[in-house]
Amino acid sequence: MRNNARKNVIYSIILLLIVFIVFLYRQNQQNPREATTVEQDGRVILTGQTMGTTYRVVYLDEQSRDFKKQIDSVLVAFNKSQSTYIEDSEISRFNRQDTLEFESPYFLEVLESSREVFELTKGSFDPTIGPLVNVWGFGPEGAQRKDSTEINDLLRLVDFNLIGYDSNQVWKTKPGVYLDFSAIAKGYGVDVVVDFLEEQGIYNMLVEIGGELVARGVNENGELWKVGINQPDEAGAKDDLFSIIALDNQGLATSGNYRNFYERDGIKYSHTISPKTGFPVRHSLLSATVVAENCMLADAYATALMVMGTEEAIALQESSQAFEMLLIFNDEEGKLETFVSEGLKPFISFIDRD
Numbered sequence: 001m002r003n004n005a006r007k008n009v010i011y012s013i014i015l016l017l018i019v020f021i022v023f024l025y026r027q028n029q030q031n032p033r034e035a036t037t038v039e040q041d042g043r044v045i046l047t048g049q050t051m052g053t054t055y056r057v058v059y060l061d062e063q064s065r066d067f068k069k070q071i072d073s074v075l076v077a078f079n080k081s082q083s084t085y086i087e088d089s090e091i092s093r094f095n096r097q098d099t100l101e102f103e104s105p106y107f108l109e110v111l112e113s114s115r116e117v118f119e120l121t122k123g124s125f126d127p128t129i130g131p132l133v134n135v136w137g138f139g140p141e142g143a144q145r146k147d148s149t150e151i152n153d154l155l156r157l158v159d160f161n162l163i164g165y166d167s168n169q170v171w172k173t174k175p176g177v178y179l180d181f182s183a184i185a186k187g188y189g190v191d192v193v194v195d196f197l198e199e200q201g202i203y204n205m206l207v208e209i210g211g212e213l214v215a216r217g218v219n220e221n222g223e224l225w226k227v228g229i230n231q232p233d234e235a236g237a238k239d240d241l242f243s244i245i246a247l248d249n250q251g252l253a254t255s256g257n258y259r260n261f262y263e264r265d266g267i268k269y270s271h272t273i274s275p276k277t278g279f280p281v282r283h284s285l286l287s288a289t290v291v292a293e294n295c296m297l298a299d300a301y302a303t304a305l306m307v308m309g310t311e312e313a314i315a316l317q318e319s320s321q322a323f324e325m326l327l328i329f330n331d332e333e334g335k336l337e338t339f340v341s342e343g344l345k346p347f348i349s350f351i352d353r354d
Contacts, residue, residue, distance in 0.1 A: 034048040036066050041220050042064055043059075043060055044057075044066065046067070051079060057206075060202075060219075061202055065200070067200060067202075071193055075193070078106060081104040083185070090107055091179055091181060095130070098171060100170050101169045109296075113297060114300065121304040121308070124276070125301070125304035126159070127179050127183070128159060128180075130180030131178050132158060132273045132275075133180050133182070134178075136273055151279070152278065157174065161173075163179070183299065183300060187294075187296045188299070190214050190251065191296050194207050194214045194295075198216070203217045212295050213251065213252045214247075215247035215248075224248055225247050226244050227244070227245055228242075228243070229241065229243045230242060230254070244348070245289070247291065250293065250298075251291070251296070251297065251298040251299075252291050252292075253295060254302060256328075272303065272306045272307060276307075281307055283310070284310060284331070285309050285327060285328075287306075287327070288305035290302040290323050291325070291347075292323040305325065310329045314339055317341050323341075324344035325340075325341050326339070326344060327340075338350075
């Protein structure tokens with residue numbers, strides 16, 4: 001009897017340990033580790049969470065200063081302006097009313113950059129696409145799939161020209177217009193962190209939020225920062241690289257439909273919604289990587305290119321020269337092909353898979 005009791009105690013302890021390990025694993029999955037690492041060569045690495053994703057900041061500093069708390073505070077303030085997932089953010093309050101006086105320095109800047117990309121892409125990038133993003137299930141309210149008649153009704157509200165603004169406020173010229181900066185805000189957040197670090201005297205850094213990046217200066221080896229571009233395969237690992245790009249004081253953003261999508265009734269719905277048709281795009285362009293002067297513009301242009309498709313994207317880049325790009329697409333036979341703009345060719349290398 002004593003042996004059985006002892007065995008029961010041991011089994012109970014083992015069971016509790018297993019439960020505890022599973023609990024720790026789930027906590028780790030739900031709350032990725034936030035940390036600061038200071039290396040002997042003055043390289044500082046910060047990791048954390050923001051905008052529903054993670055960030056990683058690497059910079060060189062002879063004083064090995066830790067700016068994690070300040071960066072977290074900057075990002076909280078930024079989200080209070082730009083996030084539709086925060087009920088009392090600037091953008092959420094504007095979406096519920098007709099006019100908003102600016103409270104942060106962010107709102108006007110993102111409006112001006114949005115106007116620039118909206119005009120150059122002839123409406124392929126349009127932040128008033130918010131109602132359609134929500135209907136197709138990629139907004140804060142989840143899927144609300146409606147029929148084509150309602151989508152056509154919502155299209156009447158999708159036009160950035162229905163937004164007016166000056167240096168003090170923004171307003172709607174038509175009731176019901178809804179802004180969504182999700183296709184530009186993450187890149188802008190990277191720029192905001194970069195600006196903060198430059199104000200602290202940091203000039204060599206690589207800042208990344210959810211895959212959008214800015215590089216400044218050089219790394220600890222005195223070389224340009226190099227970043228990897230993922231293989232456009234929904235079943236592939238996130239560290240399965242397709243190419244490597246060296247960034248010369250530039251921002252980089254990648255948009256693709258191979259991971260952010262859902263299937264319903266045998267149909268695949270991508271998160272890239274066309275502001276012109278109101279429907280998720282369906283074409284052969286798998287991903288668009290854009291290199292631009294800052295990450296806000298790179299983010300917006302990458303989204304626009306995914307709306308436009310391969311041929312229109314190439315035509316826009318060659319005519320405007322406003323950015324450099326890598327396109328990955330399928331040809332008519334389903335074979336993987338690439339297009340690299342001339343200005344990017346000296347800075348890109350492809351992974352040999354043979």
